[in-house]
Amino acid sequence: MAKNLVIFYSRKGSNYVNGEIRNLPEGNTAVVARFIQQAVDADLFEIETVKDYPADYKACTEEAQKELMGNARPGLKQYLTDITDYEHIVVAGPCWWGTYPMAVVSQLEKLDFSGKHVFPVMTHEGSGLAGAPLALRKHCKGAVIGEGLAVRGAEADSSGETVARWAAKNLQ
Numbered sequence: 001m002a003k004n005l006v007i008f009y010s011r012k013g014s015n016y017v018n019g020e021i022r023n024l025p026e027g028n029t030a031v032v033a034r035f036i037q038q039a040v041d042a043d044l045f046e047i048e049t050v051k052d053y054p055a056d057y058k059a060c061t062e063e064a065q066k067e068l069m070g071n072a073r074p075g076l077k078q079y080l081t082d083i084t085d086y087e088h089i090v091v092a093g094p095c096w097w098g099t100y101p102m103a104v105v106s107q108l109e110k111l112d113f114s115g116k117h118v119f120p121v122m123t124h125e126g127s128g129l130a131g132a133p134l135a136l137r138k139h140c141k142g143a144v145i146g147e148g149l150a151v152r153g154a155e156a157d158s159s160g161e162t163v164a165r166w167a168a169k170n171l172q
């Protein structure tokens, strides 16, 4: 079993890329999660919400903002409950209004992070890591928060080398 775990959320479909709306067959964060797995031995866990977010980009931003303002905990199709065997846990997600989607919090709150090393990874369209490190400090109680990685969504497909360098440095 790998000692590295990547917990990620990613939304495929209509998204805002370099100033225009595009249809993404695979979400940007999913691409980055796969690059981490290819670079170091890692298990992947994908966070999936029971209720899909709107396919339309603008409608999705409105729904996401409502969830953030309401401190919502969207229901997930399945929850990971045991991370005992992992040393390093990467929490990867898109930047939604400056932080992780609330569905990521739904998952993090189910886990005991005592003694774990946790790494923020965020894909974004300009905000960088934004509130990701702070969110992990808040929701991964007892964890040591390591070096983060921000990848511009539009550059996810070509980020393999950057991601591999970061993974080799932090997850070995």
Ligand SMILES: Cc1cc2nc3c(=O)[nH]c(=O)nc-3n(C[C@H](O)[C@H](O)[C@H](O)COP(=O)(O)O)c2cc1C
Pocket (backbone or CB within 6 Å): 009, 010, 011, 012, 015, 016, 024, 026, 027, 028, 029, 030, 057, 060, 061, 062, 064, 065, 093, 094, 095, 096, 097, 098, 099, 123, 124, 125, 126, 127, 128, 152, 153, 154
């Ligand atoms: C609901 C929503 C809110 C977003 N908010 C931000 C933001 O605050 N800052 C930013 O740089 N990008 C923002 N974006 C762009 C995404 O972070 C970016 O496209 C990301 O790579 C999407 O990853 P995914 O395809 O894995 O879901 C937002 C996108 C969505 C859908």
